[in-house]
Amino acid sequence: MRSLRITTNLPVADIDEAKSFYADFLGLKTEEFNLGWVARYASPDSDAHVQLVTGDATAPEDSVISVHTDDLEGAYAEAQRQGYEIVHPLTTEAWGVRRFFVRAPDGNVINIVGHKD
Template identity: 65%
Template sequence: MRVISVIADIPVADIDAAKDFYAEYLGLSDEEFDLGWVARFTSPESGANVQLVTRDATAQENPVVSVKVDDVEAAFDEARSRGYEIVHPVTTEPWGVTRFFVRAPDGTVVNIVQHRD
């Protein structure tokens, strides 16, 4: 498994209400996507980004970070072999990703995700 990128998942009550701060004030104006419950804002200059999350659409818990990998199945197998708690099973989502959530030893919930081509 190779990590491709890491994105902070920031909990917000309302994406539209938070948009002014993240998009306008911080300049993360390139809205890559908005599914209503999650939206990603990216800087057109640097590519830096954050995801705003109200409540995950298919999981019981919200992650605090999303880690994009090149092989989600290998990441899942390794997490299980290390005895890490799987919070959300490997799931192919309708919005074009396969993902699972794992709890780090410190309690942090991490979304391990692979985008389908």
């Protein structure tokens, strides 16, 4: 699998309350999106970014990182071939991404995501 970008998913109780720390103090002022349960904030001057997550809308567990790839189906097939636990099956979500969750051998849940072109 080729990883194009990796985003940290930080658990927070309330995105609006957490936003001021990440936007004002850390300088991640650009809100790339906000779905209410997940929001991504980025630096307008660099590649720095983070996602704040209150609880995934469709998956049974929250992920610790999101890994963006250009071959999502290939990554899914490889995860299955290697016997990794699929926590959330390959799904096209209502908000426009296609993704699946896989559990790493260390127990961390990873969101593998591909964006529609």
